[in-house]
Amino acid sequence: MSNILRNALLDSSTWVLLASNLIVAYLAVVESWSLVTIMLIYWFQSVIIGFFNFIRILQLKEFSTKGFRIMNKRPAPTQATKTFVAFFFLFHYGFFHVGYLIFITISTLFFWQV
Secondary structure, three states: OOHHHHHHHHOHHHHHHHHHHHHHHHHHHHOOOOHHHHHHHHHHHHHHHHHHHHHHHHOOOOOOOOOOOEOOEOOOOOHHHHHHHHHHHHHHHHHHHHHHHHHHHHHHHHOOOO
16 A cells, blocks of 8 residues: 555544535435535635645645746745745635636526525
8 A cells, every 4th residue: 555545544634524525415415405505615625625735834844845946946945935835825726716716606696596
């Protein structure tokens, strides 16, 4: 078994995520939730995951820049670089989720009822 798979199976957040998704799927069927409701739940879940990954990047004890290029140069693995990378991630992840929310909103207005 690979280290990645082993680590995922031993990580409590993996099991919490799996359990929460099973609960959402069960409730969606039992309560007859609309597609928009389900999409918003998963959108919010994704936002939460991104936020915690942002925090996780900031709290890394061993930060490496191996394979990184910023303006075609390899940056030093400093606290400033780690902070830059964390906020770079947050900006792009957040920008994607704003677009994702706009898509859900527009889809709701034109195609589905909430």
